[in-house]
Amino acid sequence: MKPIWIVDDDQSIRFVLEKALQREQLPTRSFSNPRDVLAALDEEGDVPQVLVSDIRMPGGSGLELLDKVKARFPGLPVIIMTAFSDLDSAVSAFQGGAFEYLPKPFDLPKAVELIRRAVEESQREEVAEERIAAAPEMLGQAPAMQDVFRAIGRLSQSNVTVMITGESGSGKELVARALHKHSLRSEGPFVAINTAAIPKDLLESELFGHERGAFTGAQTMRRGRFEQAEGGTLFLDEIGDMPFELQTRLLRVLSDGNFYRVGGHSAIKANVRVIAATHQNLEQRVKDGGFREDLFHRLNVIRLRLPPLRERKEDVAMLTRHFLQQSAQQLGVEPKRISDAALAWLENFSFPGNVRQLENLCHWLTVMAPAQVIEPKDLPPEIGVVGDAAPAAAAAAPPVESAARPVVAPLTAPVAAVALPVAAEAVAAGSGAGWERDLEQEAQALLEQGRTDVWDVLTRRFESSLIQTALQATRGRRIEAAHKLGIGRNTITRKIQELGLED
Template sequence: MKPIWIVDDDQSIRFVLEKALLREDLPTRSFTNPREVLAALEEAQDDDPDSQGPQVLVSDIRMPGGSGLDLLEKVKEKLPGLPVIIMTAFSDLDSAVSAFQGGAFEYLPKPFDLPKAVELIRRAVEESQREEVAEERMAAAPEMLGQAPAMQDVFRAIGRLSQSNVTVMITGESGSGKELVARALHKHSPRANGPFVAINTAAIPKDLLESELFGHERGAFTGAQTMRRGRFEQAEGGTLFLDEIGDMPFDLQTRLLRVLSDGHFYRVGGHNAVKANVRVIAATHQDLEQRVKDGVFREDLFHRLNVIRLRLPALRERREDVPMLTRHFLQQSAKQLGVEPKRIADAALARLSGFGFPGNVRQLENICHWLTVMAPAQVIEPKDLPPEVWGTEFQAQPAPPPMPAAPAPSLPAPALAEVAGSPMPAGEAGMPLVADAVPAGSRGWEQGLEAEALALLGEGRHDVWDELSRRFESRLILTALASTRGRRIEAAQKLGIGRNTITRKIQELGLE
């Protein structure tokens, strides 16, 4: 493993960290100022960057001969994926913000607890090693990402169609990436040097769609002051992608069928036939067979388009691809925004992989854009995920209906008091006053909680405490906020907790 580089002008800090890390079998290399670090980086990249560079950089923020923040900026230019931990005795907000804006992995105020500092460095090491593997995979990633068997079938189909001009129908849910498949079919076809023209037939008003597809002659209708070439002519020698073909108006379907049949069409208001040398790829999220039965889609056009059909799986059918796609979109978002790419913790990836993604790959891409802007730290934790990812859990797992009250346990009063952990008041017959211990009317939800706990335990899960605690706290806070119309301070007072506590819980539970 590559060493941990420690940069601090204080010899005692360097010595303590070196000894603590060596006890953890983590190699180290120490520097007294940023100039030495930059010189060592230059030397390492000239010799063997894979073995001599740092695994993690731990740097003080204020040192003679240079600032830790300046060092962070220069190091990130050379090694953008390197985790950098910034230490400082000046625990001010500006330094923390500057560190995170510069792409720091974490901010460590002095004096620090040594075991916690070592644990933070170990987390940074694990993150660095994980990102190295991810970068290797990304370097070899194709234009379309997917390791799931269903996606491999799509890739094989694209390969088989690479030397063909046959019409293709792509089916799949909205946001699953149908246009990407169409572009790949074009790119790997004999028409790759020709244009790729896409049109969403559902996004254009019916009155304009005919002109968009086939063009119009001058004076064909009010406002047509010049002749205009339509999408068929624009795609001459290439590929025309007709997205959401299921929404095409019925009368236009007849014109499209004629083009596909004899390869000719007329511009709106025109009298001379125009030859179309175009490969058509269509896509839809609808059930075209059912639309044919309903009489809203022509059967002959359906058979003309349905020469080869490719079904694109929904993201929930290829969950194993979520981590790869997430890292790809985070890299892409960072590049577009000109910021440091964020990393994502395994727990957050696991949460994303379990999400249903009704919006498919497009929704995942949007979530990654959101995280790039909104996640507070360089490493995305589960609590940083947007509310939509957490919100479905409460809808998907409603509390079970109240169960009938169970008969009272046949234990003597002393035994029940011992189970409770404290003496319980007893009634005249020597039995505990259950009504005092459990208020009337509360057994319904407690029985429901008991049933839910038993169900989760029966699944062999090992996070039952965290799972039920989080759901309980979320429901409690949301109910209190509803009763105060969103006023947090008043809700905290009613719950008997502090203002800072409710704010922290809202953030941790994703209830913003």
């Protein structure tokens, strides 16, 4: 593991943190000022696992160091410490991309726990980057996927704006990366941002950057994602969730290619190709007044629809074997094989969580399947295997969107089926049909009251319970909770905000 870099002009702080981390078998390296950190990055080429920096030091600010480090290593977790526990510093730290804000004096065990969480996040990012580098771009033999591949090929020499539509978990970012890789901009950066995962009041600065003094806490100039993507591609995921007032600014950039940093007075030319993605029906959003029609037409120059996994069943076997190989490589174990009978069950399952759900399922099978060959009895309960029966019933099941009673349970399949199989197993082993009966009774009671928001009410309660349970199991670690639920970290962040679960 790479060392944790500690930057503080106070020798006692450096000493205390070094000793505490060494007791946890975490290597460290200390600096007394930001200049030495930047010199080490330039001259030695080393990159820390985590950077822990004071905010006020002779010879430079921790916020300036944060901005410079993040511009070069956006995935590096940076923890900002300060004895000045004021809101302005906290806002600046988070807007600059800090992993966490640690006021002094701090509780040493809590500081060590925070650093350990940052280390885990850094290691996950490294694994994700290795997987992206090692894995093939996209897999698919189904006609629907071949259409996507042909479209990527036709667009390879074009700079046109592309809109990617598809359900959550279907691989929209992979398509965006492939479009970038095979374009004339492949030597430039690929910058992705999920507009639904960033708080509304921070999104403008995140996209366009800000000038020093633009708002309270803006102590340094910060480049936004448009500037970071200069000469390359900017991927705007979940574009349907962009706040209405920001849509006007995005439209202006797409129209004339210029934008202003927040608080800035000089126009900046944007040499960026924009690729947007959404799982929503943007035409309906336009009709409902939630999305600008002129922006919709600007983004919708070329539309690529990514099919859900249930429409490309021919690819399930190939994807399953690929993910089993991938999981085994990550865990350092012998890859497991899957029988034709087990594959038949998977091919007849609707996979509401799409490719992401299949990937999570394969990871679970790598860990939990008892034998080297996976049989139908080894599959998790939501697949619907009953005894040695053939998967005819599963094949006859209607798609999740139209099913009155989906495979898992009424009203729950879109969320519950995305959860890791171990969670579904716990539910199955627990209250059985009791909780389903309670859900039906609650729905009936609400319907009898004449309510017209039953779906929203019960879905919010179900999602809140599911997320809170996962957070309790992971001691509040959101990324780990998202992993266990089988959803993305951006999704769990958005859900926590939507459901009001922020502490």
